[in-house]
Amino acid sequence: MQASANSETTAIVNAVVYCVDDAFSCHNPGTVVFADGVIGAVGPSDATPVPDDAQVIDARGRLAVLPGLIDAHSHSSLLKGYSENAQLMDWLPEYQREHQALTSDDAYYGYLVTYMESLKGGTTCVMDMYRFGQRGAQAASELGMRAHLVPYAADHPTKHFFETLETSEQLIRDCHGADDGRISAWVGLEHITYCSEAMFEGARELADRYGVNIHTHTSEQVEEVEVVVELFGDRPVQVFNRWGILRPGSVLAHCVWLDDAEIEVLADTGTGVAHCPVSNMKLASGPAPLSKFREAGVTAALGSDGGISNNSVSMWECMKVGSLLQKVTHLDATAVTAADALRMATIDAARLIGIDGVVGSIEAGKHADLITVDLWQPHLLPLALSEGHDPILWNLVFAGRASDVRDVWVQGRRCLDDGDITRLDESAALEEIHARTVDLLHRREGVAAIPMVAD
Ligand SMILES: [Zn+2]
Numbered sequence: 001m002q003a004s005a006n007s008e009t010t011a012i013v014n015a016v017v018y019c020v021d022d023a024f025s026c027h028n029p030g031t032v033v034f035a036d037g038v039i040g041a042v043g044p045s046d047a048t049p050v051p052d053d054a055q056v057i058d059a060r061g062r063l064a065v066l067p068g069l070i071d072a073h074s075h076s077s078l079l080k081g082y083s084e085n086a087q088l089m090d091w092l093p094e095y096q097r098e099h100q101a102l103t104s105d106d107a108y109y110g111y112l113v114t115y116m117e118s119l120k121g122g123t124t125c126v127m128d129m130y131r132f133g134q135r136g137a138q139a140a141s142e143l144g145m146r147a148h149l150v151p152y153a154a155d156h157p158t159k160h161f162f163e164t165l166e167t168s169e170q171l172i173r174d175c176h177g178a179d180d181g182r183i184s185a186w187v188g189l190e191h192i193t194y195c196s197e198a199m200f201e202g203a204r205e206l207a208d209r210y211g212v213n214i215h216t217h218t219s220e221q222v223e224e225v226e227v228v229v230e231l232f233g234d235r236p237v238q239v240f241n242r243w244g245i246l247r248p249g250s251v252l253a254h255c256v257w258l259d260d261a262e263i264e265v266l267a268d269t270g271t272g273v274a275h276c277p278v279s280n281m282k283l284a285s286g287p288a289p290l291s292k293f294r295e296a297g298v299t300a301a302l303g304s305d306g307g308i309s310n311n312s313v314s315m316w317e318c319m320k321v322g323s324l325l326q327k328v329t330h331l332d333a334t335a336v337t338a339a340d341a342l343r344m345a346t347i348d349a350a351r352l353i354g355i356d357g358v359v360g361s362i363e364a365g366k367h368a369d370l371i372t373v374d375l376w377q378p379h380l381l382p383l384a385l386s387e388g389h390d391p392i393l394w395n396l397v398f399a400g401r402a403s404d405v406r407d408v409w410v411q412g413r414r415c416l417d418d419g420d421i422t423r424l425d426e427s428a429a430l431e432e433i434h435a436r437t438v439d440l441l442h443r444r445e446g447v448a449a450i451p452m453v454a455d
Pocket residue numbers: 073074075217253305
């Protein structure tokens with residue numbers, strides 16, 4: 001299959017197309033036609049005309065087409081597998097040794113390796129909290145992906161290695177809206193114990209000035225909430241509300257340990273949640289109250305939390321684990337269906353970060369952020385419907401893997417072709433990434449961890 005130029009018309013025919021629109025339409029066999037980066041038509045193959053000049057990809061019933069997956073909370077990193085076997089409060093200072101040694105070039109390769117993994121797994125858009133965001137824009141741009149870059153910013157004297165409001169402003173000026181709108185920059189705040197009230201005010205003012213949103217993480221672990229209550233006299237979401245960062249467009253990651261009043265605050269302020277089930281299980285944080293978010297009308301989407309606490313940025317694992325965690329927590333086999341999980345990794349994530357008018361579902365007029373998945377494999381068969389039941393979606397969500405993704409288009413541009421990254425030399429990039437990783441590890445060896453809450 002040749003990569004199509006942006007201006008050419010492409011038609012994927014005879015595919016199993018899950019639109020993830022309001023009706024959760026599935027067309028089997030279905031056709032998707034796109035040109036100039038935009039979806040022109042989607043529907044049943046026998047009722048969706050294909051223009052004569054279209055480059056046609058015949059899926060022969062063996063490829064699924066889904067909206068590009070969206071990772072609503074990630075942390076790029078060059079290192080993973082080095083901070084292990086620890087509870088959050090012990091894990092954080094150990095993880096931050098990487099940041100104490102990190103240079104702009106390290107960050108570039110951290111972004112690159114993370115985004116390569118994301119892209120090969122069908123993720124077309126990442127909300128990424130990391131550092132030296134301009135290098136993230138560079139990596140995303142080289143691969144052709146969308147990225148919402150959020151700096152790890154803090155002003156506590158012991159966290160001097162993180163970004164500041166000044167560098168955050170520079171990132172917005174340099175990158176927000178770049179690459180035809182595929183790159184965005186938001187205002188980020190690191191853990192509340194690293195940021196003063198003045199920094200929260202500054203973050204809100206900065207977000208207002210540039211018309212961008214605010215992202216931070218909170219209430220991941222019981223001990224973390226206890227520290228916040230002790231230091232600030234209230235639970236984290238109440239403190240955020242008092243300090244004015246909760247409003248429509250604001251996104252909080254994790255939110256595992258919220259009480260009912262805090263969930264109400266999220267609903268009242270229009271704040272959304274990036275739920276990271278794999279990370280929450282691996283760091284033994286606990287199950288987030290997903291059903292309560294939904295009942296309260298709080299938008300919740302899935303995030304990987306990055307390789308640092310997950311060892312993977314696969315949204316396939318997030319979908320499966322996100323569903324299983326709710327089922328076992330509530331002892332309810334009907335909790336989080338396959339369709340719910342796919343929504344949380346596509347349209348709900350797009351809504352969370354404010355781009356649902358552009359991507360997140362396969363609908364005429366939206367940008368062509370599309371992936372194909374190879375269904376013709378032992379672990380994804382059978383493809384036959386019986387008594388009106390469609391097993392394909394269930395098998396995709398509960399047996400699908402990142403390596404099943406064959407093709408990726410972002411705004412109509414081919415970024416993955418039969419499993420291969422199209423826009424850079426993958427093996428050369430891996431050599432450079434490995435060399436840089438070894439170098440960073442050497443520099444990190446002499447760095448001592450700084451405790452999370454300093455005196
Ligand atoms: Zn996180």
